[in-house]
């Protein structure tokens with residue numbers, strides 16, 4: 169039986185761990201991320217007769233390289249390639265929270281947006297047209313309350329469908345200013361030539377243009393590990409040349 173992997177990403181305090189605990193119950197284990205002092209919580213659950221493992225990523229406001237937490241979350245999405253990244257948003261501060269959702273959507277097509285704290289939003293009289301939001305974002309959007317345990321079945325049904333490749337998505341991609349877009353166009357083929365197609369080339373090009381050297385470290389570590397595993401054919405050493 170296949171085991172699919174689900175990552176929970178989102179800003180701090182959006183209810184990721186509450187949802188994680190609800191899904192995995194006692195079937196969870198914690199440790200540290202390799203080489204980092206950041207706690208890694210992983211757990212299992214079953215839905216529609218399918219086994220899932222889920223990872224509770226550290227809460228972050230962005231996925232650049234500003235902190236170890238951001239690096240851990242970012243590297244998991246890029247290098248471990250979960251079958252679905254569930255972006256958990258606080259429905260009471262949607263505008264601020266959508267920023268992270270858009271960043272994740274630049275990194276992977278397999279995104280489900282979970283609007284959590286819907287109970288709180290309702291109390292505050294906040295109304296959200298999730299269908300419209302879903303159309304605009306190009307990803308499924310599901311309203312839940314992890315505290316009141318509402319919307320969870322709908323959420324897991326769509327996660328299940330996406331993990332099995334049955335949900336075509338077309339995540340909204342930010343368009344940048346003309347000069348940045350021109351630079352991306354110039355850089356992307358070179359990045360693709362160096363590292364192949366298994367990574368989000370546009371996103372990596374953007375990070376490189378932003379002078380993010382830590383993504384280079386992460387890529388080098390990834391290729392070194394891969395080389396060791398495969399007995400050394402892939403001799404890629406990536407250096408900043410921009």
Ligand SMILES: Nc1nc2c(ncn2[C@@H]2O[C@H](COP(=O)(O)OP(=O)(O)OP(=O)(O)O)[C@@H](O)[C@H]2O)c(=O)[nH]1
Nearest residue numbers: 179180181182183184185186227285288313314315
């Ligand atoms: N009202 C309401 N509160 C919630 C809901 N989900 C989580 N909370 C509360 O929100 C707070 C933060 O929840 P956590 O699950 O710790 O949030 P988190 O995203 O894991 O936070 P970090 O680990 O810091 O990133 C807690 O007090 C939860 O009880 C919800 O659906 N409704």
Ligand SMILES: [Mg+2]
Nearest residue numbers: 184185186227
């Ligand atoms: Mg947490």
